[in-house]
Amino acid sequence: GAGVSQSPRYKVAKRGQDVALRCDPISGHVSLFWYQQALGQGPEFLTYFQNEAQLDKSGLPSDRFFAERPEGSVSTLKIQRTQQEDSAVYLCASSFQAGGSQSEQFFGPGTRLTVL
Amino acid sequence: AQSVTQLDSQVPVFEEAPVELRCNYSSSVSVYLFWYVQYPNQGLQLLLKYLSGSTLVESINGFEAEFNKSQTSFHLRKPSVHISDTAEYFCAVSHGSSNTGKLIFGQGTTLQVKP
Numbered sequence: 001g002a003g004v005s006q007s008p009r010y011k012v013a014k015r016g017q018d019v020a021l022r023c024d025p026i027s028g029h030v031s032l033f034w035y036q037q038a039l040g041q042g043p044e045f046l047t048y049f050q051n052e053a054q055l056d057k058s059g060l061p062s063d064r065f066f067a068e069r070p071e072g073s074v075s076t077l078k079i080q081r082t083q084q085e086d087s088a089v090y091l092c093a094s095s096f097q098a099g100g101s102q103s104e105q106f107f108g109p110g111t112r113l114t115v116l
Numbered sequence: 117a118q119s120v121t122q123l124d125s126q127v128p129v130f131e132e133a134p135v136e137l138r139c140n141y142s143s144s145v146s147v148y149l150f151w152y153v154q155y156p157n158q159g160l161q162l163l164l165k166y167l168s169g170s171t172l173v174e175s176i177n178g179f180e181a182e183f184n185k186s187q188t189s190f191h192l193r194k195p196s197v198h199i200s201d202t203a204e205y206f207c208a209v210s211h212g213s214s215n216t217g218k219l220i221f222g223q224g225t226t227l228q229v230k231p
Contacts, residue, residue: 003159004159031216031217033216033218033219035219035221040223040224041223041224042120042122042206042208042221042222042223042224043160043206043219043221044221045218045219045220048216048217048218050216055215055216056216056218059218091159091160093160095217097217099214099215099216099217102148102167102217103217104162104165105162105217105219106162107152107159107160107161108159109157109158109159110159
């Protein structure tokens with residue numbers, strides 16, 4: 001079966017442009033996470049969805065970051081007016097269970113965003 | 117706040133030698149502990165996890181980790197590494213009572229296995 005997929009795999013944006021990053025989780029997975037991984041660092045939590053509900057957005061670094069999952073499956077992370085500090089790999093992960101800390105998270109390959 | 121520290125950014129080792137990748141965490145509450153591996157040009161994959169019970173957990177490819185509550189550590193070990201173990205390894209924790217299960221990651225350790 002297919003794993004978590006993300007598109008595009010690479011994105012180059014000029015400073016000030018808006019970008020949209022897509023995540024297709026594993027079918028039937030209730031939970032969906034977004035993480036940001038800067039060069040040479042571990043992933044950092046951005047936001048969490050349980051089905052279509054965004055239950056935790058405490059990790060979003062600014063109001064330029066917005067995420068949605070309108071039908072409880074595909075999710076989009078949007079970054080408005082991109083800045084150079086937004087350059088990073090954006091990882092999406094999904095898990096079968098709703099919430100809880102024991103369920104394994106399955107990660108996508110990530111989208112590498114470079115802001116010039 | 118919870119944090120995870122991986123004490124070594126790079127660990128070079130010769131093939132068939134033993135290796136230990138260190139991980140310490142800070143938390144005043146119960147946690148679940150994970151090791152993820154990232155092979156070149158691939159996504160993160162779960163290597164092993166500690167949820168409860170036996171403090172020694174093993175993976176299918178020979179890695180093991182031991183939860184040490186008194187030292188707040190979860191070091192990863194393998195008695196004999198292979199070239200194919202070359203990868204980035206991340207230690208992660210989640211809050212035991214979290215209603216989201218979000219992971220807090222360490223900075224990562226690059227394991228470089230040399231022939």
